[in-house]
Amino acid sequence: MNEALKEVLDLLDLEQIELDIYRGRSPAERIQRVFGGQVAAQALVAAGRTVPEGRQVHSLHAYFIRPGDPSVPIVYNVDRTRDGRSFTTRRITAIQHGKAIFTMSASFHIPEGGPGHQASVMPEVPPAESLPTYAERMRNAAGDDPGMREWLARPRPVDFRYATPLTWEAHADPQLRNASTRVWFRYDADLPDDPLLHIVLAAYASDFTLVDTVLLARGLAWGASRVTAASLDHAMWFHRPLRVDDWVLYAQEAPWSGAARGLARGEMFTASGELAVSVVQECLIREANG
Numbered sequence: 001m002n003e004a005l006k007e008v009l010d011l012l013d014l015e016q017i018e019l020d021i022y023r024g025r026s027p028a029e030r031i032q033r034v035f036g037g038q039v040a041a042q043a044l045v046a047a048g049r050t051v052p053e054g055r056q057v058h059s060l061h062a063y064f065i066r067p068g069d070p071s072v073p074i075v076y077n078v079d080r081t082r083d084g085r086s087f088t089t090r091r092i093t094a095i096q097h098g099k100a101i102f103t104m105s106a107s108f109h110i111p112e113g114g115p116g117h118q119a120s121v122m123p124e125v126p127p128a129e130s131l132p133t134y135a136e137r138m139r140n141a142a143g144d145d146p147g148m149r150e151w152l153a154r155p156r157p158v159d160f161r162y163a164t165p166l167t168w169e170a171h172a173d174p175q176l177r178n179a180s181t182r183v184w185f186r187y188d189a190d191l192p193d194d195p196l197l198h199i200v201l202a203a204y205a206s207d208f209t210l211v212d213t214v215l216l217a218r219g220l221a222w223g224a225s226r227v228t229a230a231s232l233d234h235a236m237w238f239h240r241p242l243r244v245d246d247w248v249l250y251a252q253e254a255p256w257s258g259a260a261r262g263l264a265r266g267e268m269f270t271a272s273g274e275l276a277v278s279v280v281q282e283c284l285i286r287e288a289n290g
Helices: 003-011 036-048 134-142 146-153 167-172 195-206 210-218
Strands: 015-018 021-024 056-064 074-083 087-096 099-109 159-162 180-186 227-238 248-258 261-270 275-287
Touching (some): 021 036, 036 056, 036 099, 056 195, 134 159, 195 248, 195 261, 210 248, 210 261, 210 275
Antiparallel strands (some): 021 074, 087 099
């Protein structure tokens, strides 16, 4: 297990400071705002600690209200909205400087049997092991920039393998513009057999690439375009258990953008082709004039 993944797991080990009140921190990095996937994952951990044993999260709906300040802790207040016979509902508010920066509603369900179907088919893409790592793909973009090369050399908590163009590649070549992203991801370690941990880590990874899918459709790229982008809201539905220490295919589409916003949808498939998670996110997209 590399140091970056150890850091993420440590971030998810929230401190309980009172009944249904938890405190989380951010990585010690010089970043402008807290990563949205981190806040969503920590909020889900806080909710999960208040849920009766045996109930598994099946959906979450979240809003990013204010940018998170990475220099101070985040306090998570959990409201025990309802404990029913089959479902448990929680509402979580993340607070910094006395103001809400994020809210989430999460629902947990006792496992039940019954008939089912799956209409979505996993896209055909090359195997993950045959694709270069994200750092290898980004080396051309880094050029001779020592700061960029140092950043690419750092260990990462999640191993992403793209089967489709990156945003900077589509920015350089308009023929590569596409409203879809296909990316394998995996946490490169043997993780504990804790279903909530794997769901929480899937939520953490889910926020990395959705905004990029909207940028890809527009031919925009971080650093190469004068663009401001951020997550606005985020929803996930967990259909079946998955392990994120195995390869997961994250298939994403950007069906619309306009009015300074963009919509992205995603589906996570196990390596055997089972649909495990559905995701929808709206994001802020602003382009500077001139």
